[in-house]
Amino acid sequence: MKAKKGRLRPVLLCGCCILAVIAGLVVVWPVVFRRLATPQFVEGLRSSKQIKLALDGFAIDYRGQYPNRETLAELSADPLPLEYSSDFFRQLILAQETQLEAIFHIRGSEFCRRSRPGYNREVRSEPDPFEILGPGENGWSYF
Numbered sequence: 244m245k246a247k248k249g250r251l252r253p254v255l256l257c258g259c260c261i262l263a264v265i266a267g268l269v270v271v272w273p274v275v276f277r278r279l280a281t282p283q284f285v286e287g288l289r290s291s292k293q294i295k296l297a298l299d300g301f302a303i304d305y306r307g308q309y310p311n312r313e314t315l316a317e318l319s320a321d322p323l324p325l326e327y328s329s330d331f332f333r334q335l336i337l338a339q340e341t342q343l344e345a346i347f348h349i350r351g352s353e354f355c356r357r358s359r360p361g362y363n364r365e366v367r368s369e370p371d372p373f374e375i376l377g378p379g380e381n382g383w384s385y386f
Contacts, residue, residue, distance in 0.1 A: 283350050290346045294332075294383060297340040310334035310385070319372050328385040329376040336375050344375065349382030356380065 298309055305314045310331040315323060318337045324330055335341050348355050356379035 287349060290349070291383075293341065293346045294335075297335045297346075300340045301335055301338055304338060304340075314338075321372055323372055327381075328383060329378075329381040331385045332381060332383065333372065333375045337372060344380055347376060347381040347383055352382040354379070355382040 301314075302309055305317070308314055312325055315325060315334055318334055323333070329347070332347055336344070
């Protein structure tokens with residue numbers, strides 16, 4: 244039997260196209276994956292999960308309420324300001340839902356200082372509410 248003429252060229256063309264697509268994926272995939280797996284991205288993802296868990300724990304302890312003016316009155320006798328996000332997140336540390344300020348710091352953010360916050364609940368016995376989450380130590384928003 245004779246082979247049909249003209250079939251070899253389309254088969255080779257399809258094979259070359261498939262190889263080109265695979266080669267493109269091999270080149271592009273590591274770049275995309277490396278971008279998603281940067282330490283900053285992973286650290287931010289972990290911090291967001293810890294903040295969410297702290298907020299949920301706070302809501303369980305305070306009758307379903309997230310940090311607000313009413314819960315602040317229960318936590319501190321000192322008149323603390325409630326103007327910025329840090330002021331609301333401060334309640335999570337006062338309520339002992341989290342012990343570290345570091346989860347609120349976002350490395351590389353224009354809103355945060357370069358150095359990480361130094362407050363650690365395990366080191367200090369009684370926290371000073373005015374020292375918790377000072378200016379430049381919180382990169383998250385709360386509204």
